[in-house]
Amino acid sequence: xxxxxxxxxxxxDLCAGSFRTTALVQELQKILSNDDQxxxxxxxxxxxxxxxxxxxxxxxxxxxxxxxxxxxAHKGGFIDQSILFFKFSIGALKILRRREKxxxxxxxxxxxMTAFLGAIIANKQKSKLFLDLRDIFTDTLESILQKRKLKYxxxxxxxxxxxxxxxxxxxxxxxxxxxxxxxxxxxKTTYSFFPNGIDDVFLKFNFTKDKNTxxxxxxxxxxxxEGQGLEKxxxxxxxxxxxxxxxxxxxxxxxxxxLVKKLQGIDNVKLFDPVNRNELLKIYKNSDFLFLHLNDYxxxxxxxxxxxxxxxxxxxxxxxxxxxxxxEFINNNINNVILFEPCNVDDFYNQFINNNIKFNIDRxxxxxxxxxxxxxxxxxxxxxxx
Numbered sequence: 001x002x003x004x005x006x007x008x009x010x011x012x013d014l015c016a017g018s019f020r021t022t023a024l025v026q027e028l029q030k031i032l033s034n035d036d037q038x039x040x041x042x043x044x045x046x047x048x049x050x051x052x053x054x055x056x057x058x059x060x061x062x063x064x065x066x067x068x069x070x071x072x073a074h075k076g077g078f079i080d081q082s083i084l085f086f087k088f089s090i091g092a093l094k095i096l097r098r099r100e101k102x103x104x105x106x107x108x109x110x111x112x113m114t115a116f117l118g119a120i121i122a123n124k125q126k127s128k129l130f131l132d133l134r135d136i137f138t139d140t141l142e143s144i145l146q147k148r149k150l151k152y153x154x155x156x157x158x159x160x161x162x163x164x165x166x167x168x169x170x171x172x173x174x175x176x177x178x179x180x181x182x183x184x185x186x187x188k189t190t191y192s193f194f195p196n197g198i199d200d201v202f203l204k205f206n207f208t209k210d211k212n213t214x215x216x217x218x219x220x221x222x223x224x225x226e227g228q229g230l231e232k233x234x235x236x237x238x239x240x241x242x243x244x245x246x247x248x249x250x251x252x253x254x255x256x257x258x259l260v261k262k263l264q265g266i267d268n269v270k271l272f273d274p275v276n277r278n279e280l281l282k283i284y285k286n287s288d289f290l291f292l293h294l295n296d297y298x299x300x301x302x303x304x305x306x307x308x309x310x311x312x313x314x315x316x317x318x319x320x321x322x323x324x325x326x327x328e329f330i331n332n333n334i335n336n337v338i339l340f341e342p343c344n345v346d347d348f349y350n351q352f353i354n355n356n357i358k359f360n361i362d363r364x365x366x367x368x369x370x371x372x373x374x375x376x377x378x379x380x381x382x383x384x385x386x
Contacts (some may be wrong), residue, residue, distance in 0.1 A: 001032065001036045001037070001038045001099065001103050001104070001384070002036070002039070002101070002102045002103050002104075003023045003028070003032075003036070003038050003039070003102065003103065003104050003106060003383070004039050004041070004096075004102040004104070004106065004121070004127075004203075005021065005024075005025065005038060005039065005040045005041070005105075005106045006041055006042075006105065006106065006107040006108070006114055006117060006118050006121075007021040007040065007041075007114065008042065008043055008085070008088060008111075008114050008140070009021070009042065009043065009372065010022060010040060010042035010068070011055075012045055012053045012054075012055055012064070013043075013045040013046070013053070013169075014045075014053070014274055014277075015223075016110075016134070016196060016306035016307075017108060017110060018305075019130075019199060019306075019372075020106055020108065020134075020372075020376075021040075021042075022198060023197075023199065023372050023373065024108075024376045024380060025038065025040065025064065026376070026383075027373070027376040027377045027380040028380045028383070029063070029064060030380075031172050031381065032378075032382055032384070032386060033063075034063050034102065035063075036063055037063055037064075037065075037100070038063060038064040038065075039064075039065050039067070039099065040064065040065070040066045040067065041067050041091075041092045041095060041096075042066065042067070042068055042069070042151075043067070043068060043069050043070075043071050043072065043084075044051050044057065044068045044070045045067065046071050046084070051181075052285075052297045052301070053169055053276075055068055055375065056068070057069075057070065057379075059097055059275060060359060065221065065235075066300065068096050069087070069088055069091035069092065069095075071087050071088065073083050085111070085113040085114070088113075088114075088117075089113070089117050092117060092121075093121075094225075096121065100128075101125045101127065102121075102125060102127050103127060103128065103386075104127060104128045104129075104130055104383065104386050105118045105121050105122040105125070105127050105128070105129050105130070106118070106130045106132065106383055107119075107129070107130070107131055107132070107256075108131075108132035108133070108134065109132070109133060109134065109135075110133075110134040110135040110137070110312060111135070111137050111139075112137035112138070112157065112160065112161060112164065113137075113160075113230060115128070115131050115133065115164050116160050116163070116164045117335050118131065118164075118302040119164040119167035119168070120228075121226075122167060123167055124315040128169040128170075128386045129167055129168045129170075130167050130168070130169060130170050130171075130172070130382075130383050130386060131164070131165075131170070131171045131172065132169060132172045132174070132194075132379075133172065133173055133182070134174045134196075135179065135303060136178055136181055136182075136299060136302060136303075137157065137161070138154060138157050138158050139162050139181065139298075139299040139302065140155055140227070140297070140299045140300075141153075141154055141157060142298035142299070142302075143298055143299040144226050144297070148252065150377060153277060156215045162185055163184070163306055165182060165185045165186045166186050168186065168189050169189065169190075169386060170189060170190050170191075170192070170382070170386060171186070171189055171190070171191050171317070172193070172194050172379065172382070173191060173192075173193055173194075174192070174194070174195050174196055174304060174306075175193075175195065175302060175303055175304035175325055175326075176193050176303055176304075176329075177301070177302035177303065177304065177324060177325030177326075178240075178303075178323060179191070179258070179286065180259065180294070181302065182259065192379075192382055194375050194376075194378060194379040194382070195304035195309075195370070195375065196304070196308075196309050196372070196375075197303055197309055197370045197371055197372030197373075197374070197375040197376070198309045198310070198312070198313040198367060198370050198371055198372050199310075199372045199374060200371075201277055201279070201281070202310060202313035202314070203313065203371070204250065205281050205285070206285070207281075207284055207285050207314040207315050207316060208285070208315065209285060209286060209287075209288070209359075210285070210286070214244070214340065215243070215244060215245065215246045215301060216244065216245050216271075216288040216289065217245075217246050217247075217248060217249045217273060217286065217287045217288050217289070218237075218241075218245060218246070218248070218287070218288065218289040218290075218291050218319065219248040219250065219283060219284065219287040219289070219290055219291060220234070220248070220249050220250070220251070220290075220291040220292070220293070221245075221248075221250040221251055221280055221284075221290075221307075222250075222251050222307050223251055223252075223253045224249065224251050224252060224253035224254075224255055224256040224259060225254045225255050226254065226255055226295060227294060227295055227300065228253070228293055228295065229255075229293060229294070229295030229296065229342070229343060230255070230256075230259050230293060231255060231258040231259040231261075231262045232295070232296075232343045233264070233293055233321060233342075233343055233345060233348070234247060234249065234259065234262075234269060235262045235263055235266055235384065236345035237261075237345055237348060237349075238266050238269045239266065239267050240348075240349045241268070241352075242268070242364070243268055245268060246268050246269075246270065247268060247269045247270070247291070248270050248272060248283065248287065249269065249270070249271050249272065250272045250273075250274065250275060250280065250283060251273075251274055251311075252273060252274050256271075259271075275291070276365075284314050285318065287316055288316065288317070288359065289317050289318070289319050290311040290314065290316045290317075290318050290319070291318075291319045291320075292305060292307050292311060292318065292319070292320040292321070292322065293320070293322070293342060294321065294323075294326065294342055295324050295343070296323075296341075296342040296343045297343060300322075300323070300324065300342075301323050301324025301339075302324060302325055303324075303325070303326060303327065304326055305322070305326060306327065308320075308326065308334070309370055309372075311368070312333070312334045312363055312366050313363070313366075313367055313368075314363075315359075315360050315361045315362070315363070317336050317337070317338075317357050317358065317359065317361065318330075318334065318337040319337070319338045319340070319348070319352070320337055320338070320339055320340070321339075321340050321341065321342045321343065321344070321348065322342060323341065323342055327339055333361065333369070333370075334363065334365055334366055335361065336357075336358050336361045336368075338351045338352060338355055341352075
């Protein structure tokens with residue numbers, strides 16, 4: 001069997017897409033024989049301009065080869081992202097001119113265009129197309145661009161989306177909240193629901209804090225973008241809680257400058273550039289609370305952030321400003337959480353001061369259910385079934 005894996009991000013890059021695809025390939029390598037071939041086309045590490053990590057442009061390991069396309073520096077805005085995807089697509093198509101036909105094209109995508117590239121290649125080669133969809137790009141785009149001049153591009157993106165979804169042999173959705181949306185486009189293909197999961201590195205780590213300090217630390221780690229809307233909530237929370245609490249923001253993204261501007265004059269919030277996972281584990285260990293927030297857009301009521309699984313693997317109390325399916329999922333699966341309305345600082349504060357907050361929490365049941373290795377083993381078998 002010849003399998004092509006298209007993933008914009010791959011190890012050693014720092015993001016959910018990278019961690020997910022890397023774990024999947026590791027499971028595929030276990031179940032495929034040496035006669036089978038896995039080709040991965042991805043990019044050189046580029047998720048955050050403030051975090052540099054080296055990687056080889058080409059690697060060959062037994063029956064797996066990796067091609068990384070260099071995209072250069074970027075600032076992470078909408079125009080920049082469009083240029084990056086164009087470069088990635090051109091680079092991928094150049095590589096594929098020298099390759100034989102594939103049996104299966106696997107494309108994992110949050111911003112649609114990697115999935116679209118997979119559809120183009122699959123249709124050209126008459127291969128089977130397995131899509132792994134981690135977001136509803138057009139839904140997000142409509143929410144973000146609803147008051148902007150770029151709104152005219154949404155109908156074009158919707159046509160691309162329809163072509164992509166209707167080209168799929170099978171579609172996996174990381175959030176059950178996406179189901180209705182995609183069934184309205186294509187109810188003839190088959191669907192599965194393998195979410196993000198907990199990586200082994202989180203399962204083997206002791207998160208118990210070494211010592212209790214006077215100040216309690218609330219940590220957010222991840223992307224700082226339109227989707228998170230941190231500038232709408234963090235400054236207000238910092239003022240409400242006062243100097244007994246310190247808020248750590250670890251990450252980078254397109255709206256970090258907005259957050260920095262809103263934090264002027266506030267001294268109990270500290271900003272850190274993205275760090276590797278070993279450093280991140282230490283930050284989690286020394287935190288008292290882990291914070292998650294999604295902007296108050298209708299589109300985000302369908303998503304299931306990968307950060308939920310990361311936070312849920314720790315023994316830390318979780319504060320989550322989410323609604324819709326993410327709220328439902330947390331209610332059903334994770335204990336010791338404050339759930340508040342996105343961007344509503346009063347709702348957060350009222351729950352925070354009235355909640356029976358516990359530390360050193362046991363989430364063994366959640367960890368056993370959502371091991372990344374188990375989820376990726378099942379997903380890899382689903383791909384091979386094609």
